[in-house]
Amino acid sequence: MPVALGARSYDIVIEQGVLDRAAAFLAPLARGGRLVVVTDHHVAASQLPRLDASLRADGISVEPIILPAGEQSKSWTHLERLLDALLALEVERSDHIVALGGGVMGDLVGFAASILKRGCAFVQVPTTLLAQVDSSVGGKTAINSRAGKNLVGSFYQPSLVLIDPSTLDTLPPRETRAGYAEVVKYGLIDDPAFFAWCETEGTRLLAGEKDARHYAIERSVRAKAAIVADDERETSGRRALLNLGHTFGHALEADTGFSDRLLHGEAVAAGMALAFRYSARLGLCPAEDADRVATHLKAVGLPHDLASAHVRGDGAALVAHMLHDKKMAAGTLPFLLARGIGQTFLSKDVVLSDVAAFLDEERAGT
Numbered sequence: 001m002p003v004a005l006g007a008r009s010y011d012i013v014i015e016q017g018v019l020d021r022a023a024a025f026l027a028p029l030a031r032g033g034r035l036v037v038v039t040d041h042h043v044a045a046s047q048l049p050r051l052d053a054s055l056r057a058d059g060i061s062v063e064p065i066i067l068p069a070g071e072q073s074k075s076w077t078h079l080e081r082l083l084d085a086l087l088a089l090e091v092e093r094s095d096h097i098v099a100l101g102g103g104v105m106g107d108l109v110g111f112a113a114s115i116l117k118r119g120c121a122f123v124q125v126p127t128t129l130l131a132q133v134d135s136s137v138g139g140k141t142a143i144n145s146r147a148g149k150n151l152v153g154s155f156y157q158p159s160l161v162l163i164d165p166s167t168l169d170t171l172p173p174r175e176t177r178a179g180y181a182e183v184v185k186y187g188l189i190d191d192p193a194f195f196a197w198c199e200t201e202g203t204r205l206l207a208g209e210k211d212a213r214h215y216a217i218e219r220s221v222r223a224k225a226a227i228v229a230d231d232e233r234e235t236s237g238r239r240a241l242l243n244l245g246h247t248f249g250h251a252l253e254a255d256t257g258f259s260d261r262l263l264h265g266e267a268v269a270a271g272m273a274l275a276f277r278y279s280a281r282l283g284l285c286p287a288e289d290a291d292r293v294a295t296h297l298k299a300v301g302l303p304h305d306l307a308s309a310h311v312r313g314d315g316a317a318l319v320a321h322m323l324h325d326k327k328m329a330a331g332t333l334p335f336l337l338a339r340g341i342g343q344t345f346l347s348k349d350v351v352l353s354d355v356a357a358f359l360d361e362e363r364a365g366t
C-alpha cells in the first residue's frame, strides 16, 4: 500500500512473517550503503533475532544499537546517546537507519534520522499494535521535553514501512490493548461501520486471532495513509482529526510524568471517552454515543474516564498541560469534538475554563 506524498512517497508492506524475509526488502536499500538497526531491549530479545537471521542469510551483518524500553527514552538524554552512537558508527546519509520496535523507537529514531547530518534515510519496522496501526506511518517524529509530550520533533517520512503482524505474538496484553485504542480511534473519527466492527470483533483482535488482527491493521493503515497524503503537515485541519482524544490524553500522560502508570494508548482511550462526554455535555453529541464509546473501551479493559486512568491532577492542572498542545494558535486551543460516532470535527469554540470545570465534575463523578 503506498503513502502518496510525491517525492516522499513510500510503501507500507503488511505481511504475516515478513520479518523473517526482511532482507528481500532491506538488502536493496543496503546496497547503496549500510543498515543500522536501532531497537529497545525488549524487542532485542523477542524480535531482533528474526531480523538478524534474515539479514545474515543474505550476507548482511548488523551491529544493533539497543536502547532502554519505554516512554522515558523519548528524551534529550537518549536522543543524544543515540546520535553519538550513530556518529561513532560513522553513519552516512546514504545508510538506512532501521527503527525496530514500538512507537517510542519509531518516534525517537525517526527524529534522530531527521537531524543526523541534516537527514539520513530511515525505515520503520513496527512491532507493537500501536506502531503498526499508527505511529510507523505519517512521519511524525518527536521526543518529549520538560514542558510536555512530543514538543520537539519533525515531520520526516520513512522510506519504507514493514509490518509483520506475527511480531505481536510476543507483545504483552496490556500493550496490545493500549494499541487497540488507536484502532478504535479510526472508527470514531469518520468510520462508524469500523467502530461497530470493533464492538463485535475487537476482542478477537485482542486475543491475537490472525484474520481480525490483519483486517484491523490494514483498515487502520489505509485510513491513516489517506489522511497523511491529504494533509502531511497538519495544516488543513484534516490530519488534526488523528489527534482525537490526544489533547486530553497528552495532559493525562503529563499528569503521570510520562511514567508507565498510563501508557500512551491508555491515555488516548480515556481521552477519547472524555472528548465524547464533553461533546455530549455541550449538546453536540447524543449521550448514547458517548456511553457507547465508554462502554466499549471499558469492556476491553481500557481506561474510559479519569478514575480508571488514575489521574491525580485537578481540572486546572490538566488544562495547564494542554496549553503546550501544538494545535494551540493565537491563544486558543482547537479541540477535537464529536457530533456522534464517526463524526469527529475540529472546534475552535472551546473555552478552556469550561474544560477545567468539566474535568472537575468528572473527577467528582457527577
Ligand SMILES: NC(=O)c1ccc[n+]([C@@H]2O[C@H](COP(=O)([O-])OP(=O)(O)OC[C@H]3O[C@@H](n4cnc5c(N)ncnc54)[C@H](O)[C@@H]3O)[C@@H](O)[C@H]2O)c1
Binding pocket: 040, 041, 042, 043, 046, 047, 069, 070, 071, 074, 101, 102, 103, 104, 105, 107, 127, 128, 129, 130, 131, 134, 135, 136, 137, 138, 139, 140, 141, 150, 167, 168, 169, 170, 171, 172, 175, 178, 179, 182, 264, 265
Ligand atoms: N508518530 C506518531 O504518529 C505516533 C502515533 C501514535 C503514538 N506515537 C507515540 O508512540 C509511543 C507509544 O508507542 P508504543 O505503544 O508502541 O510503545 P513502546 O514503543 O514503548 O512499546 C511498548 C512496549 O512493548 C515492548 N515491545 C515492543 N514490541 C514488542 C514485541 N513485539 N514483543 C514484546 N515486547 C515488545 C517495548 O519494548 C515496550 O516495552 C508514544 O510515545 C506515542 O506518543 C506516535
Ligand SMILES: O=C(O)C(=O)C[C@@H](O)[C@H](O)[C@H](O)COP(=O)(O)O
Binding pocket: 134, 138, 140, 142, 149, 150, 182, 239, 240, 242, 243, 246, 326
Ligand atoms: O499522526 C498523527 O497526526 C497523529 O496525531 C497520531 C497520534 O496518534 C500520535 O499520538 C501523534 O504523535 C500525536 O501527535 P502530536 O502532534 O499531538 O504530538
Ligand SMILES: [Zn+2]
Binding pocket: 134, 182, 246, 264, 268
Ligand atoms: Zn496517539
